Amino acid sequence: MVRPVRLWAPNARAVDVITDAGRQPMQSEAAGWFITELAPGTTYSFSLDGGPARPDPRSAYQPESVHGPSQVIDLSRYSWRSAPEVGIDALTSVMYEIHVGTFTSDGTLAAAATRLPDLARLGVTMVELMPLAAFPGRAGWGYDGVGLWAVHEAYGGPEQLQAFVDAAHELGIGVCLDVVYNHLGPSGNYLAEFGPYFTDAHHTPWGAAINLDGPDSRPVRDFIIDNALRWFTDFRIDALRLDAVHALIDDSATHLLAELSDRVGELRASTGRPLRLIAESDLNDVAMVTPTSRGGLGMDAQWDDDIHHAVHAWLTGERQGYYADFGESTVLAKALTEVFVHNGTFSSFRGVHWGAPVPPDVDARRFITFTENHDQVGNRGMGDRPSERLPSSLVAGGAALMLLAPFTPMLFMGQEWSASTPFPFFTDHAEDELAHAIREGRRKEFAEHGWADLYGPDAAVPDPQDPATADSAVLNWDERTTEPHARMLQWYTDLIALRREYFGDGAHEQVxxxxxxxxxxxxxxxxxxxxxxxxxxxxxxxxxxxxxxxxxxxxxxxxxxxxxxxxxxxxxxxxxxxxxxxxx
Incomplete structure (x- = not known):
């Protein structure tokens, strides 16, 4: 059965679809849209005005690479075992962040699914997957994705994601997916050729901003909103974690986040599932988690770096970089009682007054807390975990503060047994110039954050492009049965059980x-x-x-x-x- 395939290319006079059968013109529609019909399994590309072959921006399947052709796939053919109404609420969960490529030695979603029973025994009820959107090469964190509608082929592709979610739901575990809408990676990013997806009116750390408020921004906004909704529908994802939303610059009457919140709310009402949106934001502004009906941006929760910084700096004594304003007991007390340390106070790292207070009636579960995550481990100079520098008993102290506080806690993979494996930054770009730029960027960051003072003047930052760097991050699951790892695993298991026993879904005893x-x-x-x-x-x-x-x-x-x-x-x-x- 053929399926419609549509493309928005407002600046093109004509668009051809290229398949094994040859090149055929697409039918032109209103407002810059083109349409054709293709059967599932068909490999295809687009050519704008006779230009080079390009993958479909909305491709669900990139079997070769982000540079190669797309393939039509029928996601409705997956035979679900879990009921469609199954849903796990992120706000009542103990979360657990994983990087699929290093979570197991196989590095696939299918292999990761075999470890879900271990997470269930630990007490985890929500797994957060680092970005799966197709990116260049095999190894990477996923934040340089360019095929936003596809699932990275090295991880197993879209059908393995459906199977992973299905297996998780059968164990009572929800799945949160990390999505990146604030930028695309530098390699394989063809969006600008199709239309005005970017604008020079705003700028981000990655260059021109996504066009959310300029001319022809409506189809760009729909590109993002449609993408978000289909993770909930086609894959039955329970929550989305939106990367660095402060870089989604939008001066329109209704911010993209507010519009997305309302659309997800409609889907939540129609499905009865507790679908959630979780923002990564460094703005320290409660408007992020204030409902749109009260003038907020409508996110259900947000990551809270201030609590991480307060706990980490107090335990370790580190004061370099963004830890400069943290480390004192008074600061730790403020973080645990007021959510944000910088809530209108001066941030020496930023050089300005930052943030705003959180009213006491805001549900503390709207703030995701952690003592480890991919950023706070991976963006360290050597990608080392706290257990590399702290005695186990103090690592245990950080875990107790996190898991027994009123916020929504999140662990990072392997943390529960003090994994000896690091999590350094790694990439797999084929372009020599890009690989060189990434290496130099990491060296510069190493110097700017004062990591040499911590690791020593002769320390060398791991080469992100060296395959050994990614290999070093692969978890060693056999460690869990040896000391001191087994004792730490039991400690985390007992803490999570204690949290459930005393506080249930977390809504009680908030003070x-x-x-x-x-x-x-x-x-x-x-x-x-x-x-x-x-x-x-x-x-x-x-x-x-x-x-x-x-x-x-x-x-x-x-x-x-x-x-x-x-x-x-x-x-x-x-x-x-x-x-x-x-x-x-």
Missing amino acids: VTPSFGDHWFAMRRGPLTVLVNRYESEVSIPDVSGEVVLSYCQPGTEVSRIDAGVSLPALSTAVLSSGAPTTF
Whole structure:
């Protein structure tokens, strides 16, 4: 059965479709649209005004590469095992971010699906996939995608994504997909040849901005909105994480994010599934997660880097780069109680006053928190994880603060067992000039962020183009059964179980009341208190009640009670309970 294939090319006089059968003209429609009909399995390209063959901007399948021809695929032929109404809410989840290419040695969605039972046993209820949109080469983070409607072929293509989501839903795990609408990568980006997808009226760190508010911007906006909706429909994705939305510059009456929120809301109502939009934003502005009906941008949640920075800098003592304003106990307390550290205060890293306060009635679950993610590990000079520099007991302390706080927590793959593998930045570009530019860019960033002060003056940034760099990030799943990894895996499993037992879906006991000393910190939420001692000597913490339900101490030491308080050994973490969990 043939299917309609449509192309928007407003500047073209004529468009041909090129198949194995030859070159045929497409029928011209109004407003710059062209149409033809092709059967599933047909390989095809477009030629504008006799120009070179180009892949379809809305191609769902790029079997060869982002430079090669597209192929018609019928996504409706997949036979789903899970019910269509199945849906998992990101705002009640424990999330887990993975990079498909390094999550397993095979590096495919099919291989990743075999590890879903392990995540279910851990207590994970939402997997976040780093970008899958087709990008050049085999190895990469995915943020330089250019085939936004396709699934990277090296990961298994679109049908493997459907099967992955199906397997996840059967285990009660939702799937969030990371999508990038603020720019396209430099290699294989043919959008500008088809129409005014970009504008010089605005600029981003990647160059000209996506045309969201200029002439002919309506089809560009539809390109993005249609793309988002089809992940929910064709693939039954549960949530989308929108990359760097602050770079979606839109001066029109209705911001793209608000329009997208309303359209997803309509789909949510019609399907009954809790579809969610999660923004990555560094604006520290609660308008991002304020409903459109109240004048906001309507995102359901957003990543919160300030909490990560506050926890990381307090535990490690690092102050380089964007950690400059973080590290003090007072700052950690502010992050855990007020969401944003920079909520109208001066940011020395940015050189301006930044952010705005979060009203106390905003649901804390709208903020995604983490002690590791692809950025905070991968953008370090060596891609090293906190466990490379911290004793296990303090890594455990960061995990306890994250998982028992009222926010929506997210782990990064392998974090639960303190994986020894790093996660450096890596690419696979064939163009020599582009590969050189990427290498030089990483070296420059290494110097600008002061990483040499941390790693030493002779440290060399890993070569992003060297296949060994990507290989170094592949998780070693066998580590989980050896020490100290097995103990850490049990710690995370117990913490997640404790979170479920005491706080259910997270909507209860939202108040966090920390207290602290020079080297210790206490976070209290409902009947639970998290205690962390980063000092190399024992500390006495006053006015702490409850029984120890979990502890992670150095060998040969343990938490003990003292009058009206607790004695916490050096470099240790404990969780105390002063009452029974609420029945949900």
